[in-house]
Amino acid sequence: MVVPTLPGAPLNKQDWAYHQIRQWILSGELKPGQRLDQDTLANMLSISRIPLRQALSRLFAQGFVDHRPNQSWVVSPVSLADARDVYAGREALEVLLTEMATPLIDDGALDEIAAILEAQQSALDKEDLDLARHHDREFHDRIYQVAGMQRTLQMQQQLRAMSDRYIAMYMSDIDRALAGIREHREILETLRAGDVEAAKRAVGAHVRGGIVVLEALLS
Missing domain, CATH: 1.20.120.530 (GntR ligand-binding domain-like)
Structure with a gap:
């Protein structure tokens, strides 16, 4: 997946992660049911896990991702x-x-x-x-x-x-x-x-x- 350079403004790191992961889901680069490894995503986006978790929580509220009992995140299915x-x-x-x-x-x-x-x-x-x-x-x-x-x-x-x-x-x-x-x-x-x-x-x-x-x- 291609990761653009982190913009200096106006997005903070949480917003950056939210928009980038959302775009990967919309484009199909992240597929329904795919597990989202937090360490991998944090490294790809050059951010810590705190803003990443905040971004994932926003995506969860909008139906883009699901949070499993074992604390893993996955891309939500479409139906x-x-x-x-x-x-x-x-x-x-x-x-x-x-x-x-x-x-x-x-x-x-x-x-x-x-x-x-x-x-x-x-x-x-x-x-x-x-x-x-x-x-x-x-x-x-x-x-x-x-x-x-x-x-x-x-x-x-x-x-x-x-x-x-x-x-x-x-x-x-x-x-x-x-x-x-x-x-x-x-x-x-x-x-x-x-x-x-x-x-x-x-x-x-x-x-x-x-x-x-x-x-x-x-x-």
Whole structure:
């Protein structure tokens, strides 16, 4: 596994370890069920075991790793049952946040969302799927921030983090990624129109579209 140089700022060692191990899991370099040897990881990342354990605890909270009774850490398995559970929660919260955001969204926010969407399209045109996933998250976050429901947004972001492994699975397919862009454009149009019910339907269908693809991949 390739380990980039530890950045001087802004990440501390715990954040560095968290982001790097998470990326290895998302990329498939660390595979479901694989045991994570703490000494090996600490040496690879040039950190002590304390920030490493803190990073693993964060990854555990987000469903990326499991902690076994013998004190070992392993990469969590992926399963259709888990994906359905996570996506059901996401749909409920994201539809609610969309319902609350749509009447409040202004032209400035709409322009920001449109710019994010174009950045996502540009990333896909270059087949930079990692950057496209980054802009995918930005697109949704910017909409949901408008709702002003911080507790609900925190829960949504936790579920989104839990779904990142599944998103990486289906967004590695350029056709599915392009379909996601089309769905984003539909969502943006409903927001511009101020049509709350249409926006809710578009967001709900977008989230469900992900689970449909996962059913084909994981069945």
